[in-house]
Amino acid sequence: RKEVEQDPGPFNVPEGATVAFNCTYSNSASQSFFWYRQDCRKEPKLLMSVYSSGNEDGRFTAQLNRASQYISLLIRDSKLSDSATYLCVVNIRGTSGTYKYIFGTGTRLKVLA
Amino acid sequence: GAVVSQHPSRVICKSGTSVKIECRSLDFQATTMFWYRQFPKQSLMLMATSNEGSKATYEQGVEKDKFLINHASLTLSTLTVTSAHPEDSSFYICSARVRLASPADVEQFFGPGTRLTVL
Numbered sequence: 001r002k003e004v005e006q007d008p009g010p011f012n013v014p015e016g017a018t019v020a021f022n023c024t025y026s027n028s029a030s031q032s033f034f035w036y037r038q039d040c041r042k043e044p045k046l047l048m049s050v051y052s053s054g055n056e057d058g059r060f061t062a063q064l065n066r067a068s069q070y071i072s073l074l075i076r077d078s079k080l081s082d083s084a085t086y087l088c089v090v091n092i093r094g095t096s097g098t099y100k101y102i103f104g105t106g107t108r109l110k111v112l113a
Numbered sequence: 114g115a116v117v118s119q120h121p122s123r124v125i126c127k128s129g130t131s132v133k134i135e136c137r138s139l140d141f142q143a144t145t146m147f148w149y150r151q152f153p154k155q156s157l158m159l160m161a162t163s164n165e166g167s168k169a170t171y172e173q174g175v176e177k178d179k180f181l182i183n184h185a186s187l188t189l190s191t192l193t194v195t196s197a198h199p200e201d202s203s204f205y206i207c208s209a210r211v212r213l214a215s216p217a218d219v220e221q222f223f224g225p226g227t228r229l230t231v232l
Contacts, residue, residue: 043206043223044157087156096170098145098162101208101221105156 001026004090004104012110017078021107023071023088031099032091033064035073037084038106044087047073078111085109115141117209119224126197127232133193134227136207142187143209147221148180151204163190197231204228 006023013019025033033050048055050062050071061074071088088104116139126132136146145164149157161182163169169182181193190209194201205228208221 041204041226041228043226045223046220094162094170096162098164098170100147100159100162102159103149103157 002105003027003092003102004088006088006104006107008105008107010108010110012112013078014112015078015080017111018074018076019078019109020075021073021086021088021109023073023104025069025071025088025090025102027090027092027102028069030069030090030092033071034089034091034101035060035062035071036087036089036103038087039084044103047086075109078109080111080113083109083111115139115209115211115222117143117207117222117224119207119227121227122225123228123230125230125232128198129196131193131195132197132229133191134205134207134229136190136192136209136224138188138209138222141209141211143190143211144187145210146184146190147208147210148182148190148192149206149208151206151226157206160192194229197229199231202229202231 004025035047036044037047038044048057050064054063059076063072085106085108087106090102094100118137120135148160151157160175161169161171163182163184165184165187171177184190206226207224
C-alpha cells in the first residue's frame with residue numbers, strides 16, 4: 001500500500017463548478033499535511049497547509065480527519081487557471097529522525113470553458 | 114516565500130557522462146535540503162535528505178554511489194548523477210527546509226527543477 005494515496009483523475013469540470021479531492025495516508029504518526037499545486041513541467045508550489053480544525057483560503061477549503069487518516073481539498077467556483085495537478089503531501093519523521101515530505105501521486109484537474 | 118534556485122534548468126548529455134546539478138537557497142539558510150526525482154505522469158519521489166556538513170541519507174532503492182550528494186554549506190547542495198544512462202532521464206527537483214516553531218512544523222521551498230535527458 002502506498003504511503004499517500006490519491007485518485008489520479010483526471011477531473012474535468014466546467015468553470016464555476018465545485019470539485020473535491022481526497023487523499024488517504026497510511027502512517028498514523030504523520031505530523032503535518034499540505035496541498036501543493038504543480039503545473040505541467042514546473043516545480044510544486046504550496047497551496048495550503050491542512051489543519052485538524054479545517055482551514056479555508058478564499059475558494060479553497062482543506063480538511064483533515066486524523067482518525068480516518070484522510071485529507072480533503074475543496075475548490076469552489078473553479079477557474080480555468082485552477083487547471084493543474086494537486087499533490088497531497090504528508091510530513092513524517094524518517095528513521096534517521098529527520099522529517100520528510102511524502103507526496104501522493106497527484107490528482108489532475110482540468111477546468112473547461 | 115523563500116527562493117530556491119537550481120542550475121542548470123535543462124541538460125542533455127551522452128550516456129556515460131556525469132552531470133552535476135546545483136541547488137541554492139538564495140535568501141535563507143537551509144538546515145536541510147532534499148532531492149527528488151519525478152518521472153512523467155508520476156509523483157515526486159524522495160531520493161535523499163541532505164544536512165549541511167554530514168552525509169546524505171538515501172531512500173531505499175537509491176544508489177548512493179550513483180547519485181552523489183554534497184551539502185557544503187547552508188545555502189548550497191549539489192547532486193551529481195554519475196555515469197548517466199537513458200533510464201536516469203527525469204525531472205530532478207531540490208527543496209530546502211526552513212525550520213519554524215518545531216522540528217515537525219516546517220515548510221519546504223522547491224527549486225524550479227532540472228530536466229535531464231540522457232541520450
